[in-house]
Amino acid sequence: MKLVIFGLTVSSSWGNGHATLWRGLLKALAARGHDVVFFERDVPYYAMNRDLHALADGTLVLYPDWTENLPLARAHLADADAAMVTSYQADAVAATELVLQSSAAVRVFYDLDTPVTLDALQSGKDVAYVGPRGLADFDLVLSYTGGDALRQLRTRLGARRVAPLYGHVDPDVHRPVQAVxxxxxxxxxxxxxxxxxxxxxxxxxxxxxxxxxxxxxxxxxxxxxxxxxxxxxxxxxxxxxxxxxxxxxxxxxxxxxxxxxxxxxxxxxxxxxxxxxxxxxxxxxxxxxxxxxxxxxxxxxxxxxxxxxxxxxxxxxxxxxxxxxxxxxxxxxxxxHTSARRAAELEGLLDAAFGAAELADEAVEWGQATVAEG
CATH class of the missing domain: 3.40.50.2000 (Glycogen Phosphorylase B;)
Known part of the structure; x- marks a missing residue:
């Protein structure tokens, strides 16, 4: 599977919890044979505190401007099996439009900040990383938060297929060591x-x-x-x-x-x-x-x-x-709770979404054929 991700950051762990999670998950996905491309806008505060410059088992694209990035993004999406946009991605709405227009079999939104998203909606604030149609057009919406948050993603943002993908740890990185x-x-x-x-x-x-x-x-x-x-x-x-x-x-x-x-x-x-x-x-x-x-x-x-x-x-x-x-x-x-465990869970969720998409396509084809025969 080729997975293209438009995320907040994987290159800098400064001031955010996304980067460490992505490093473990991308490593585990690569170990399972998947090809991952991660697009991240190259912003100054992460550039000044960058602690990862390339993915050992994937492709990291640091882009300074969305317009300049479009040709490369389109090229990677052209042969992607799945495409994902995440919360707080710097160009999330534009990336969403691009992903939804792509030929990727499964289009995914991953909200790693679901309570913040829902709290903003409750307060009447705009959520910069969610477009005017909410999440209704995605084939799969993943949430870092479970429980009632999953229901609210459906009722308030129109998500059709929702599942939790919780936090995790890479035990190769985080393990007992000699105390300093x-x-x-x-x-x-x-x-x-x-x-x-x-x-x-x-x-x-x-x-x-x-x-x-x-x-x-x-x-x-x-x-x-x-x-x-x-x-x-x-x-x-x-x-x-x-x-x-x-x-x-x-x-x-x-x-x-x-x-x-x-x-x-x-x-x-x-x-x-x-x-x-x-x-x-x-x-x-x-x-x-x-x-x-x-x-x-x-x-x-x-x-x-x-x-x-x-x-x-x-x-x-x-x-x-x-x-x-x-x-x-x-x-x-x-x-x-390891990254490998979450990678397997993500793989299963994507497989199920692939199956649902294929059934939908077959239903459309059957309907078109029925109309033609009639």
């Missing part, structure tokens, strides 16, 4: 600053740090403002590329997962960081949201925290119990 002293922490948090995560981060991280001044807390990420409420026992590591995540997680006694507000409200939206940390053998403390227990068993594979007291209590967990929790989470992740 600079990353040593009793509790860590890795994530780009987001205002709608701040209240939960203050409750579950900042207040815990103030309650436990003798312990070391570490934040890793980008775009943190100067007025962030640091404490004397909170250290900071500026943006870390994916290859440094294992060292970060492997040096943490616990790591914290905090979900963006829209995603927490929607539920069924596991962050890739959950799977990364678990694959590295780091015990995870997470905020609570609907559907989390479908990915990890609370109390056995993950700790759920609703307030500061829950975090403080978890951090006092005996080492043997903490180690057992981490082992069970890693085993679950390697069994159910």
């Amino acid at each position: 002293e600079d990353f040593r922490a009793d509790l860590s948090y890795l994530g780009t600053y987001a205002e709608d995560r701040q209240a939960a981060l203050e409750r579950l991280f900042i207040q815990a740090a103030r309650r436990l001044p003798e312990q070391r807390f570490l934040i890793g990420g980008a775009q943190y403002p100067q007025e962030f409420p640091w404490a004397n026992n909170i250290w900071f590591a500026k943006h870390l590329p994916p290859e440094r995540h294992p060292a970060f997680f492997s040096a943490s006694r616990f790591t914290l997962n905090v979900t963006r507000a829209a995603m927490a409200r929607m539920g069924w939206c596991p962050s890739g960081r959950l799977f990364e940390a678990a694959a590295c053998g780091c015990p995870v403390i997470s905020d609570a949201w609907e559907g989390l227990d479908a990915f990890f068993r609370p109390g056995e594979e993950i700790v759920i925290a609703r307030d500061t007291d829950d975090v403080v209590q978890a951090m006092r967990m005996p080492d043997a119990e903490r180690g057992a929790l981490a082992r069970r989470a890693r085993e679950r992740t390697l069994d159910e």
